[in-house]
Amino acid sequence: MPTYATLxxxxxxxxxxxxxxASIWGEIRTEFEEHGAQLHDSYAALGEYDFLIVFExxxxxxxxxxxxxxxxxxxxxxxxxxxxxxxxxxxVDEI
Numbered sequence: 895m896p897t898y899a900t901l902x903x904x905x906x907x908x909x910x911x912x913x914x915x916a917s918i919w920g921e922i923r924t925e926f927e928e929h930g931a932q933l934h935d936s937y938a939a940l941g942e943y944d945f946l947i948v949f950e951x952x953x954x955x956x957x958x959x960x961x962x963x964x965x966x967x968x969x970x971x972x973x974x975x976x977x978x979x980x981x982x983x984x985x986v987d988e989i
Contacts, residue, residue: 895950895951895952896950896951896954896957896975897934897937897948897949897950897975897976897977897978898933898948898949898950898951898957898960898973898974898976899946899947899948899973899974899976900945900947900949900961900964900972900973900974901942901944901945901946901970901971901972902943902944902945902946902947902969902970902971903942903943903944904944904945904969904970908982913957913958914980916952916969917971919936919976920968921931922963922964922967922969924959925958925960926949927962929951929956929959929960929963930951930952930953931949931950931951931952931956931957931959931982932949932950932951933947933949934948934949934950935947935948936948945969945971947964947971948976957973957975960973961973
């Protein structure tokens with residue numbers, strides 16, 4: 895099952911308070927499950943991005959739907975497929 899990470903920037907989202915932002919995570923998790931995606935982790939971050947979201951999906955179509963779910967909730971981000979470093983080293987060994 896492919897794993898994806900989204901780096902989220904809140905620049906354009908008008909957040910009234912931390913509780914408001916925290917309240918949407920339950921909605922996002924539910925919508926991800928409806929798309930066949932499983933939200934694994936979400937982290938608040940310091941620096942260029944405000945959050946890191948890690949999720950798995952059955953396929954690319956579910957990943958696109960999940961990314962659109964984040965967008966619909968005002969979370970603009972960059973979504974990319976990621977590979978565990980152990981799996982990556984296996985790929986490198988095959989070359």
